[in-house]
Amino acid sequence: xxxxxxxxxxxxxxxxxxxxxxxxxxxxxxxxxxxxxxxxxxxxxxxxxxxxxxxxxxxxxxxxxxxxxxxxxxxxxxxxxxxxxxxxxxxxxxxxxxxxxxxxxxxxxxxxxxxxxxxxxxxxxxxxxxxxxxxxxxxxxxxxxxxxxxxxxxxxxxxxxxxxxxxxxxxxxxxxxxxxxxxxxxxxxxxxxxxxxxxxxxxxxx
Ligand SMILES: N[C@@H](CCC(=O)N[C@@H](CS)C(=O)NCC(=O)O)C(=O)O
Numbered sequence: 001x002x003x004x005x006x007x008x009x010x011x012x013x014x015x016x017x018x019x020x021x022x023x024x025x026x027x028x029x030x031x032x033x034x035x036x037x038x039x040x041x042x043x044x045x046x047x048x049x050x051x052x053x054x055x056x057x058x059x060x061x062x063x064x065x066x067x068x069x070x071x072x073x074x075x076x077x078x079x080x081x082x083x084x085x086x087x088x089x090x091x092x093x094x095x096x097x098x099x100x101x102x103x104x105x106x107x108x109x110x111x112x113x114x115x116x117x118x119x120x121x122x123x124x125x126x127x128x129x130x131x132x133x134x135x136x137x138x139x140x141x142x143x144x145x146x147x148x149x150x151x152x153x154x155x156x157x158x159x160x161x162x163x164x165x166x167x168x169x170x171x172x173x174x175x176x177x178x179x180x181x182x183x184x185x186x187x188x189x190x191x192x193x194x195x196x197x198x199x200x201x202x203x204x205x206x
Contacts, residue, residue, distance in 0.1 A: 003027040003073075006044070007053030008034075009203035012066040015166040016054050017203065019070045019159065021196035023077040067096045067163045074159040081158050091153045095160040098137070099167040106133040107170035115173040127174065134177055138184065141168070145183035150190065157194065165191045 005020065005027050007013025011034050020027045032038040032053050040051045048055040048064050055064045058076075063069050071092065074082035083089040110130035113122045141164070149155040152164060165188065171177045178184055191197060 002059040004030050004057045006030045006032045006048070006055040006057070008032065008038075009200065011053050012166065013054035014200055014204065015066045015162065016056065016069050016073070018197055018200035019073050019081070019162055021199045022081045022162070022194070023073060023079060025073070025077055066166065067100060070159050070163055071096060080156055081162070083158065084154065088153050088158070092158060092160040092163075095152050096163045098140075099164045102137040103134065103141075103164070104167040104170070106130040106137075107167055110134070110174045110177070111170040131174060131177055134171070138168075138177065138181060142181045142183050145187050150183070150187055157191065161187070161191055 003020065003025060005013060005016050007016070007029075008031055009017060009029075013029075017027075017029065032044055032055075034053055038044060039048070039053050045051050047057070047062065050064055052064060054066050054069060056062065056069050058072075063072055074092075075089075083092045107130070109126050113124065113126040113130070144152060151157055152160040168184070168188065178188075192201070
């Protein structure tokens with residue numbers, strides 16, 4: 001088996017597992033937990049000096065960054081999830097960069113401070129700030145989905161949707177952020193209902 005995905009389903013690795021299932025490719029999941037018990041161990045840092053998961057080794061080609069990995073896998077294996085032309089490729093890269101810069105930092109701040117951190121370490125002011133910062137990007141996403149027939153690129157589910165979903169998904173800890181956003185709600189439901197998504201999230205028991 002050529003492709004190895006390092007990480008666990010309860011990490012950003014879920015994005016790559018989902019993509020591998022979308023593409024119908026075989027992979028080996030090498031379970032490395034985030035942090036001291038896994039991704040910060042010297043033997044793992046030797047292959048990914050960032051100390052993060054996910055990470056892939058595709059027959060000797062190594063990559064980190066979950067969303068870049070998805071772009072690579074889609075480009076390599078093709079099919080409807082992949083960009084079909086240079087225009088779609090540009091749009092997919094734009095949505096991916098947008099998710100990473102405009103959504104993920106705020107959504108992660110909300111997720112950590114609303115739920116993931118031990119209670120004494122949570123800062124409600126950071127949730128409030130994150131919610132304020134996410135208003136404008138979510139308005140952009142809502143309008144794009146309403147205009148694009150429910151998906152971001154080419155009127156069908158693609159790597160752009162998977163990558164953006166990967167960041168917007170963090171807002172499940174603050175459902176008020178998504179209130180009054182029917183296009184986003186329908187899109188999230190459609191993404192999550194995909195057989196590949198169900199198979200991936202089942203690995204998390206979800
Ligand atoms: N931008 C990176 C972020 C990777 C990242 O921060 N991963 C987390 C797990 S979701 C991690 O490995 N944290 C453990 C650590 O930094 O020690 C990506 O999307 O792959």
